[in-house]
Amino acid sequence: MKYYVKNMVCDRCKMVVKQEIEKLGLQVLSVSLGEIELIEDLNSEQKQHVKEVLETLGFSLIDDKKSRLIEQVKTILIELVHHDNSELKINLSDYLSDRLHLDYNYISNLYSEVEGTTIEKYYIAQKIERVKELIVYDELTLSEIAFKLNYSSVAHLSSQFKKTTGLTPSYFKNIKAEKRKPLDKV
Template sequence: MKLHIKNMVCNRCIMVVKSEFEKLGYNPLSVKLGEVKLSKELSSQEKSEIATVIESFGFSIIDDKRSRIIEQIKTLIVELVHQQNNDIKINLSTYLTNHINHDYNYITNLFSEIEGTTIEKYFIAQKIERVKELLVYGELTLSEIAFQLNYSTPSHLSNQFKKITGLTPKHFKNIKSDKRKPLDEV
């Protein structure tokens, strides 16, 4: 049985959810972004018990199909931007349709309807958060970050960064305190 979990967007989230399932006596077969796989079906009471516990950490169980698709889109984008740097060169619409098995027009309309923003804007917001993270670490130049995140030029990255944050990457790097957002708030 698979349970889809909302707001599970980072490795720390995976650790927390896995730990809470284990504390409740459910040993998941696997836990990955947005999903927990169990060896048995759960009763309504068991699902309710799990929901109560994980809600205290800001997570929730997703039961309807449309919400699962939205969470799947978010999870794929987060994975693409934050964990699979080299694969970001693939066209986003192709990447999503290959993993979700729905027409891109359907998923983009669904996403916009439910989230109030476009998939593209969500993708850009995730990329900018990744840029912030890489700037704070200070290990890569802006050119290297631009290349890693598939920007055509460092100036394109810089312009988009300033448009979203109101700061240049250089200024952000100099002040870097409290400017990053947790992934579930992007």
Template sequence: MTKLFIKNMVCNRCIMVVRNELEKLGISVRHVGLGEVLLEKELSPEEKVNLDKVLIPLGFEVIDDKKSRVIEKIKNIIIDLVHHHENDTKTKLSDVLSSKLHHDYSYLSNLFSEVEGTTIEKYFIAQKIEKVKELLVYDELSLSEIAFRLNYSSVAYLSNQFKKVTGLSPSHFKQIGKGRRKPLDEV
């Protein structure tokens, strides 16, 4: 078995697309998850080239270097926490990342900042704001319910952070926001 790490694979639809492309190429897949694929066997050089040819036009990329893999894992953990495990945990982000990646948080934080040009915290906030935008557009929850779901201490704190990031209040965004959301891989 061998593991591949794939950049920009951030949602269930991405997983489905990558799985389909691997199957079309006749590559045996054991598991496909956010940002990673577990294959039955090592890819031949020709299979690697063919895989790149189909993935790159779709916005995906196989990651070869260790630093990039760690960064992609950080992003995928944050995306999973924010978009798939709302209010599951009150655990600190630094503890979650350190535990899942088996690295000291300061190492992860410095690496992320060095490579991405922003902090893990700012990336986490950006993901949370995108989730708030999604929930506002769906118009099924009140701002209080959204704040609770995303572990904000108060509606006021959520509103202030939202305005700081977007330049708009949540209520103003809700009025004009249908076309203002970003794909997760562009956050």
């Protein structure tokens, strides 16, 4: 049975959630960003106990359908920006529709209603955090970062970076004052 977990956004999160679930004597079939699959369904007492354990770690079990869909959207975007280094070959709306097997207008409207922002803004925020990370690592040029994150040009990346952070990428690189945010805080 699949369960969705809010704020599980990195490999370390997956490891911690898996360990804690196994400590409860439950058998884990698989763990991926934002979800965990158990061999058997949880009864209400087990579910409550899992919720309590996850909440002490900063995670939460998601029960309602709308919240699960929102978390799936976020997980897909995080994977796309932070883990998949492949180029997005279709537009974002088609990509999300294909991955979720739902109409993009439905996904977009629900996301905006629940989160109070758009999918596009969340996607841009994730990309900017990835840009910050790559700038801090100082292994790629701005041009290589723009290419890696599918920006049409360095100018486009710089413009979006400044609009989001208030700083130019070059200034950010020099001061490195505003370090990256945790993905669950973006």
